[in-house]
Amino acid sequence: MAPSCTLNRYLLLMAQEHLEFRLPEIKSLLSLFGGQFASSQETYGKSPFWILSIPSEDIARNLMKRTVCAKSIFELWGHGQSPEELYSSLKNYPVEKMVPFLHSDSTYKIKIHTFNKTLTQEEKIKRIDALEFLPFEGKVNLKKPQHVFSVLEDYGLDPNRIPENPHNIYFGRWIADGQRELIESYSVKKRHFIGNTSMDAGLSFIMANHGKVKENDIVFDPFVGTAVYL
DSSP: OOOOOOOEEEEEEEOSSSHHHHHHHHHHHHHHTTOOOOGGGOOOTTOSEEEEEESOHHHHHHHHTTOSSEEEEEEEEEEESSHHHHHHHHHTSOHHHHGGGTSTTOEEEEEEEEESOOOOHHHHHHHHHTTTTSOOOSEEOSSSOSEEEEEEEEOOSOTTSOOSSOSEEEEEEEEEEOSTHHHHHTOGGGOSOOOTTOOOHHHHHHHHHHTTOOTTOOOOOTTOTTSSOO
């Protein structure tokens, strides 16, 4: 029996549109690049924060080179439902996995991302200062850091009932961003010809990802219309 590979935990920050297509897109792309979406991970619903187990960072990067449903992916170092739980989780994360990104010759910055709540600059700085127990030895560089770390706080989905404290807090190392900018680049508004059935650019990319279309693949579109999808 072949030995099972070690799966690393990653945090996906999802876009809050086309919700019903997000899971099929991520599943298809992981399958395309040699990953697998475990059935126990299918309980995300409408949340923008998804925790995935992926065999390698290369697969995570390849995923982000294609997805238009995800904004960013992070190597997850810690997670909790309170600051104390987060700090405890971070202290239990293997130091040997942190060291390559925290050594004295490196540069870094820490970003704060909140969903469904806006923090003041003072509140953001307070959260960053609370991470002083992490073994950072490099220099802070806010413009062009070698490594970017993020604290991500989830305040739920209801903008009319924003809780005082977040439901979940995550800390991770930024790996890559998705291809959300392609939706604007190929916007219907920028096309030279617009037909009555011109498809939304985002849906076109999602369909291609659902179909696991690769470079040099031959794709048949039997209802070609104005060729928007092609």
